[in-house]
Amino acid sequence: MDGSNKINKKGITEEQFLKNYNSEKYEKPSVTVDMLVFTVMEEKKKNYRKLSEKVLKLLMIKRADHPFIGEWALPGGFVGIEESLEEAALRELKEETSIDGIYMEQLYSWGDVHRDPRTRIISTSYMALVDSTTLSVKANDDAEEAKWFTVSSKLIEEQKILIQGGYIVHKYFKLSLTADNENLSAMVKKTITYNGKTFKTERELIESKGIAFDHGKIIDYAIERLRNKIEYTGIVFNLMPQFFTMTELQQVYEIILDKELLKANFRRKIADLVVETNEYKKDAGHRPSKLFKYNPNY
């Protein structure tokens, strides 16, 4: 970048400096990426007329070795010395899911000193959103067991404590992951401190059942981000197939936001984000519904 021949105080040029640079002076942490792969799947219908319900799913891997042997962890792995963070994340994603062109964004970097019992590990988490209709989870090479868990995070308690010149709010979120015979859970305590001047938000994992490392906290963070972003971006469409009905789209909003929406209002709100097609979904014992697709020109 700086092609100059400038010298530093010791009279050394940049070329010489770089040749003699020793990055091993201090001990380095290890760096990993963790993937949060979300998708939406359908539960089977209860009767021929009813629509099928949708659920939010997260991909987890069963740990085959220490530490946390037998517990479930986010897919992920070490960042190679010759690959960027994003390349590492994409590589991990491809190792688990077979398709390309998946939406992915960086979430957060977790750097507590003792978050991994093996050694000092800093992990950057990435969230990926996939359309389950085009998805296939790869055969488990390394006898690695991968499974989709239904996820939900619910606020179960909130307390506000007044302190000198400010206050502290504690929010307790119960995270649940379920899959056929597996039931994992975690309790995350989110603390917002206002000291009369500035805010500080902290997340603490106060209980973790069957979820390895601090991954319960990471999952909770990801769900929060997903909830926020669905409100002001077109991020949902990454979870949808190319063609979908308005009701299907609304269902996805509802499971992510964890609340019911009014049909008429929902349609008005997202009208500009979609384009109608001439196709209809003629399926069950009721009126067929028009298929829509994403409107990228908005």
Added chain:
Amino acid sequence: MDGSNKINKKGITEEQFLKNYNSEKYEKPSVTVDMLVFTVMEEKKKNYRKLSEKVLKLLMIKRADHPFIGEWALPGGFVGIEESLEEAALRELKEETSIDGIYMEQLYSWGDVHRDPRTRIISTSYMALVDSTTLSVKANDDAEEAKWFTVSSKLIEEQKILIQGGYIVHKYFKLSLTADNENLSAMVKKTITYNGKTFKTERELIESKGIAFDHGKIIDYAIERLRNKIEYTGIVFNLMPQFFTMTELQQVYEIILDKELLKANFRRKIADLVVETNEYKKDAGHRPSKLFKYNPNY
């Protein structure tokens, strides 16, 4: 966490496993933190009646050694093996500014392979917002020169290219940093790709004058985040003194959003975020204005 005596396939217990764990199997990247310390300062008045104008400032350090010797960089440094990312960021912040209780949040982790010519370095950036009235930048210990630069980022060109089944949008942002006799700049190209299915956003530094490393890109990212967050959080108050007038608050919004706001509407919008006091600012050749403070109960 898992106090069990489970053994893995090789018949090894967790205790033995951890004792024999060797984290040096693969070469590790170095990890640093970079601080983006923003504040708002006043330019002197033009006449006795006029209000002073406000400017957004960013703290930069002049590089005394290779690489990028003589150019300006964000304050930052290596993460110690026994400190968390956040502790490292707080330590760097304290080395530059003397006061505690500063608002700080993690922004993003930058992990391109060749972003630093010395060695492979992954950097996590943190944004800090400080109230300039209580601020003092520390004396420069290491003959390190620290300086506040006026920052601005402007969208100067936007082009949309239609491609097979989607489009690409290029946005060019011109970043300017100015301080007395220094004039730094960078051009950042933000590319949004829509391939008919998912979006991808990339940032590329296409020009950098006087700004070291990829810091131009990081600064641009931070300004975007600040602009977004000011709209839906109370983050601004970290840039304000305890007591302020409505006009002062509006000025801070205006310099961050880089657009003018209508007084009456602005006051209505933030009315619930502030509480009026009985104090007035009696200063210049015009009507005194009431002082407000932040309303933390909102």
Added chain:
DNA sequence: ATAATAGTGTCTTTCAGACAGTATAGT
């Protein structure tokens, strides 16, 4: 008196929330 800012009132348009109504397939 004047210049500059402080502060308020109100009109219009847009949007969110609530609810009620009509339409249409599959059995």
Added chain:
DNA sequence: ACTATACTGTCTGAAAGACACTATTAT
């Protein structure tokens, strides 16, 4: 005919945007 869903219309109230008006100080 019936059931479950598809789809539309409209009322209300809140909020955003635009603009005009009045109030108050230091010089």
